[in-house]
Amino acid sequence: MDGFKKRLNESVQLKLSFSLSLAILLIAVVAGIFSFVSAFDEAHELQDDMLRQVAALFDRHHLPLVHFGDDGRAKDSYEESRVIVQYLADSVNVAGNRDTGAPLTLPITLSDGLHTLDVSGEPFRVLVKTTSSGERVAVAQETGIRDEIARDSALRTLMPFLILVPILLLIVADLVRKMFRPIDSLSVEIDQRAEQELHPIDENHLPAEVRPFVVAINRLLARVDHSMEVQRRFVADAAHELRSPLTALSLQAERLDQADMSDLARERLMKLRRGIERSRNLLSQLLTLARAQSALDRPKSSVSVQRVYRRVLEDLMPLAEYKHVDVGVEGEQDAQLWVNEQDLVAIVMNLVDNAIRYTPDGGRVDLSVTTGELHAVIRIQDSGPGIQATERERVFDPFYRTVGSDQVGSGLGLSIVKAVADRIGAEIQLEFSDNVSHSGLFVSVSVPISNARN
Structure with a gap:
């Protein structure tokens, strides 16, 4: 973890990618939660509207209610049937305060409208409606089934987030890497230069944010090049100026060699001449080195x-x-x-x-x-x-x-x-x-x- 924090503090590219990714993830989580809750509530409202529409359909067309068997389900109905329609009370079926002979035991005192009731240990969403003929109809649906349908519908709204957010994170990381690619190319170009290659860096293809930094580097390169040129010129001028006196000393030593002298003096003269010759060779090599370090001629x-x-x-x-x-x-x-x-x-x-x-x-x-x-x-x-x-x-x-x-x-x-x-x-x-x-x-x-x- 400490290593990642260190890399994060040292790398602008990594910090930018991490910050954008974190912001996208946070926004995606908030938007996902809001979308899920909204879709969940909307699904419940649609299911309530479905109960109203079923009740209105029975009222408008005076449809007879299906006959239920002993198991409380309509004959020839599918297991997936989720809506129960029954009379809440009439002159024939009512006995006491409960609706008998119906799949659900509902209180006859329920007022018209939507209710959430616990029937035989299971929660139901019940719509009570009085028809135009005076009959009271109850349209009910299990709350668990409603929640399952609403939850599935809400989860489907999250699928775009689950698919697009990872793609968006990859796109952001790739875009950030491409934005920093000119800087990477610039570093490679500078790193591959030889010691004598101090020409300015081309700044035309660089982003405006990096250009001032490159301009400063070019000015530094110009100052370094000028300093090195002054140094090379000094070495060359010094070597050139020393050649004349050394040549004169060499000529004087040659003339002195022709004079009569003792063996000891002649031995010392030979050492002097060898020292002068070494100095001349050194100056010649210094001049060659100064020329080698100067600008290249085509x-x-x-x-x-x-x-x-x-x-x-x-x-x-x-x-x-x-x-x-x-x-x-x-x-x-x-x-x-x-x-x-x-x-x-x-x-x-x-x-x-x-x-x-x-x-x-x-x-x-x-x-x-x-x-x-x-x-x-x-x-x-x-x-x-x-x-x-x-x-x-x-x-x-x-x-x-x-x-x-x-x-x-x-x-x-x-x-x-x-x-x-x-x-x-x-x-x-x-x-x-x-x-x-x-x-x-x-x-x-x-x-x-x-x-x-x-």
Whole structure:
């Protein structure tokens, strides 16, 4: 019960449906009781009129009363006969103050009109009428039979309520659910949006009561989008401004390397140059991440995955040769994707760069692509240590590095891949290359082919 009260307080739809249903039930009960009582009384009035009509019929046509047998019923009559007609008193039958020889023993002193009497332990409704010939006629009917007929008639008036009220409750519940359907659709639409999809919500098809709330949400989305744009612009501007001094420092370090110096100074100079190079790589990745998080530009033409593979391998081949890692493309199957080439290059570049860096010397990195009806899948597989299942969600966070990693890096590579994948509607899946030994990383990037045709 407490759970239902909690749901009732939290749900406007449930509260509205419950309130309307309760109001309908209360009104139906009151109307049913009123209808039953009215029909019951009306049935009794009709039965009284029937007694009057029977008495008038005998008076008007001077009909003889039927001869009753010993059991008090008319001969050849049906068991369902419900009305008894007898003389109340005349010069022949009257003896004392009781009417004798009749099915009912009625007092002869009854006045004309309707009476409710107890005859031999059973209640009767009796109409006494004096005919035009001076005879007094009693028309009687058992009260139990009258009540049964009246009750059946009154219950028949309740049948529409019993049938229509449940139907009405179902209709009300369905109408309330349909009225709230635009709100449910709105919640689904907002819930399915990606992090970067901050465009306004269409408010034209929404009810007027919900529209102010949607307008407020659109204003909030605009403020959030502006704030994120300011943040991205700051990161991009800061990274861009830092590139020039770092480039100057790198050039000065190269010139200083040509000067005569001691072995200790040259060792420290090499550490300085490596630090400068790491800083330059970090700034480059920050710029790439800022571009990946910006608004999506519609591609003007399709991009060949094999061409992107060749371009990436040309840039990363020196690193692969330095680590003696065998990097190659498996198969000749190609796919044409309608995405920006820079976005696809950013995904493949960062994935292959990570694969080479984390693969031990003498290892292997394989690239491939397969196509289906709706998606093209880019696959990059290495023979490195892989990523444990418990860390596969966090590796996409900026600056996150796997535990125990001794490789030099900024922790932005997979963040860039995730940001670009979200932009183009792609899905990333991480698995082990070798499920038996739980080693190696197998990355699948599923890109929708239909993007090109929309």
